[in-house]
Amino acid sequence: MLKNSQTRRNRQRVLGRFNEGKLLAVLLLIGGLPALNTFSNLPGSFCAEAPQLICSAAQAQQDPMALIQSGTERALKILHESQKGQAPSLRKRKDEILIVVDEYFSFEEMAKRALGRPWKEQSSEKREEFAGLFRQLLFNNYLNRLENYTGSNEEVFYDFEKLDGDYALVKTHILYQGDNNISIEYRLHRDGGQWKVYDVAVEGISFVDNYRSQFSSILTNESFDSLLRRLHQKVDESN
Numbered sequence: 001m002l003k004n005s006q007t008r009r010n011r012q013r014v015l016g017r018f019n020e021g022k023l024l025a026v027l028l029l030i031g032g033l034p035a036l037n038t039f040s041n042l043p044g045s046f047c048a049e050a051p052q053l054i055c056s057a058a059q060a061q062q063d064p065m066a067l068i069q070s071g072t073e074r075a076l077k078i079l080h081e082s083q084k085g086q087a088p089s090l091r092k093r094k095d096e097i098l099i100v101v102d103e104y105f106s107f108e109e110m111a112k113r114a115l116g117r118p119w120k121e122q123s124s125e126k127r128e129e130f131a132g133l134f135r136q137l138l139f140n141n142y143l144n145r146l147e148n149y150t151g152s153n154e155e156v157f158y159d160f161e162k163l164d165g166d167y168a169l170v171k172t173h174i175l176y177q178g179d180n181n182i183s184i185e186y187r188l189h190r191d192g193g194q195w196k197v198y199d200v201a202v203e204g205i206s207f208v209d210n211y212r213s214q215f216s217s218i219l220t221n222e223s224f225d226s227l228l229r230r231l232h233q234k235v236d237e238s239n
Helices: 002-019 024-030 064-083 094-104 107-115 124-147 207-221 224-238
Strands: 155-164 167-176 180-191 194-202
Touching: 064 094, 064 155, 064 167, 064 180, 094 124, 107 124, 107 194, 107 207, 124 224, 194 207, 207 224
Parallel strands: none
Antiparallel strands: 155 167, 167 180, 180 194
């Protein structure tokens, strides 16, 4: 128990620095998402930035490691070109970036896993609405944070990949501001011959698990329609 408590405190310190803007290199690579208390002020909530990967579309024959590496490099290229005035602003490239993200990232699978059991209880129309709102909220927050990114000396290391049938784990870490280090794990699923990311964990903190906990807390006291209204409101605020 003491070991688990110490581990959580260590993660909180890491993600606390993340919240303070010292890990914007990580925000570049995995996106910027709302804190866990975005939708409600839940007592005892572990408020941390939830991660999302930013990478480019990959060929179906690429292995998971190659997908992550090529996507990360393209994300950095887009950012640095806009920063240096060699290309239009990121805001003007919004449609281009969204197409890239849609091609590699399985928003529906992420939404399904983040919602958990209630997903099965919803009609196909409500599932589609939820997944669409979830996708738009994540992308809007990613773009807003990416526009504020000012770093350029991040180093990304691709440690290893682990394959298990149609599932894969890619382990990486980032060095930034000298010797600061943070680990990032990408979880992928192969569907129709193409690998797509469905979850990302920063320092062991899973994006999907964080959102599942939050949605579950909301749905304990509110209806699914109420959750959809909250999402609509947050999407409008982030536009």
